[in-house]
Amino acid sequence: MVLEKIDECGMIEKYLHSQGALLYEEKRFDEAIVFFQKAIELDDQPYSHYHLDLIYKELTEFDKALQEITRAIRMNPSVPEYYYERSVVWQLKGDLNKAARDYKRAVKIDDNYCRIALIRSSATIVNLTFPDLAQQSCPILSCPAYCCHFTGEPLRHGVYIGAGKLYAIRKFLSKKGLQEDGFMKRLPYKGEDHLSRLVPPNYILKEHGNRFVYYPGRRAHFLDRVALKDLPKGRDYQTLMWINEKASPCGFLNEKRCLIHSVGDETGLDSCKRFFCMTGFVFLVLEHLGVVNKTQLQPKTIGELNRIAVESLLILSKTISGSAKPDEMHVSQKERLKRDINTLFSPS
Numbered sequence: 001m002v003l004e005k006i007d008e009c010g011m012i013e014k015y016l017h018s019q020g021a022l023l024y025e026e027k028r029f030d031e032a033i034v035f036f037q038k039a040i041e042l043d044d045q046p047y048s049h050y051h052l053d054l055i056y057k058e059l060t061e062f063d064k065a066l067q068e069i070t071r072a073i074r075m076n077p078s079v080p081e082y083y084y085e086r087s088v089v090w091q092l093k094g095d096l097n098k099a100a101r102d103y104k105r106a107v108k109i110d111d112n113y114c115r116i117a118l119i120r121s122s123a124t125i126v127n128l129t130f131p132d133l134a135q136q137s138c139p140i141l142s143c144p145a146y147c148c149h150f151t152g153e154p155l156r157h158g159v160y161i162g163a164g165k166l167y168a169i170r171k172f173l174s175k176k177g178l179q180e181d182g183f184m185k186r187l188p189y190k191g192e193d194h195l196s197r198l199v200p201p202n203y204i205l206k207e208h209g210n211r212f213v214y215y216p217g218r219r220a221h222f223l224d225r226v227a228l229k230d231l232p233k234g235r236d237y238q239t240l241m242w243i244n245e246k247a248s249p250c251g252f253l254n255e256k257r258c259l260i261h262s263v264g265d266e267t268g269l270d271s272c273k274r275f276f277c278m279t280g281f282v283f284l285v286l287e288h289l290g291v292v293n294k295t296q297l298q299p300k301t302i303g304e305l306n307r308i309a310v311e312s313l314l315i316l317s318k319t320i321s322g323s324a325k326p327d328e329m330h331v332s333q334k335e336r337l338k339r340d341i342n343t344l345f346s347p348s
């Protein structure tokens with residue numbers, strides 16, 4: 001692979017990183033290290049150092065692990081995972097003072113880190129119980145649609161536009177007298193190996209003898225400071241690295257709603273439909289169970305909902321664990337769940 005330049009959309013770095021992550025999952029650590037190092041050579045990102053730390057920790061090379069995780073912290077000091085992870089490595093190395101110091105730093109940034117193992121195991125239970133839950137849109141209206149904000153091109157985050165939707169979007173834009181290039185971008189495809197591996201073939205579209213991958217463009221403003229204070233977490237309570245002060249909104253985002261959601265026969269774009277943050281997903285499950293409704297969610301800020309979602313997750317996973325058929329709860333269990341969750345909505 002030629003690595004002389006960063007490609008316009010960061011797709012080579014994404015390919016190298018994702019290959020490294022795959023090899024890491026398969027415990028092929030030596031090969032994974034090579035891919036992460038190549039990714040870093042091309043575009044030095046803290047998450048690649050974090051992954052290298054995880055590998056060196058597995059290999060019990062704790063000094064190297066510390067070097068990598070410290071580099072990740074220097075590059076992005078606001079990620080609690082990194083301090084938490086370093087505290088684990090210090091502990092393995094036998095330095096309990098430094099382990100305690102890093103643990104306190106993680107908790108200072110996000111106090112949920114003092115019960116992170118419980119939150120993550122609860123998230124696993126809820127995620128496994130409702131794997132296919134999907135609905136038209138996220139039930140939370142007070143969110144500034146964080147998940148429609150991206151650092152780097154949306155293409156890099158797997159947001160592609162298929163042929164049917166592209167046709168419908170073009171018709172919609174032309175009807176409104178809007179220019180296509182203000183909303184969409186396209187990446188030429190000339191059979192590049194990394195693109196063939198990353199982009200599903202049905203998203204490589206032929207046009208006038210050439211091939212392209214279409215994806216939404218971004219608008220030129222960023223999340224404001226107030227919004228940045230209430231960033232939600234991922235489904236396993238991980239930091240969503242691509243939603244930060246450098247993230248800008250998808251070109252199709254208009255007043256917190258997706259302009260093209262119902263355009264054409266397909267609703268939304270596949271990748272957008274698949275994504276839910278932890279807060280969105282927890283309330284989606286609770287709404288599905290008939291435990292909360294949109295009217296309750298509406299007056300709450302996203303910051304409040306993030307907090308209620310974590311508490312609800314813990315209650316929900318406990319109820320599921322005590323249920324014979326987790327997604328078909330007994331009426332009395334559902335009633336108790338409803339009562340407990342509703343208490344979280346009452347002013348304290």
Ligand code: SF4
Pocket residue numbers: 147148149159216250251252253254257258259260261268269272
């Ligand atoms: S296409 Fe719509 S749902 Fe997807 S990121 Fe853009 S605005 Fe959000």
Ligand code: SF4
Pocket residue numbers: 138139140143144145146147148232275276277278279280281
């Ligand atoms: S899924 Fe999460 S980030 Fe996206 S709109 Fe819903 S609450 Fe906001």
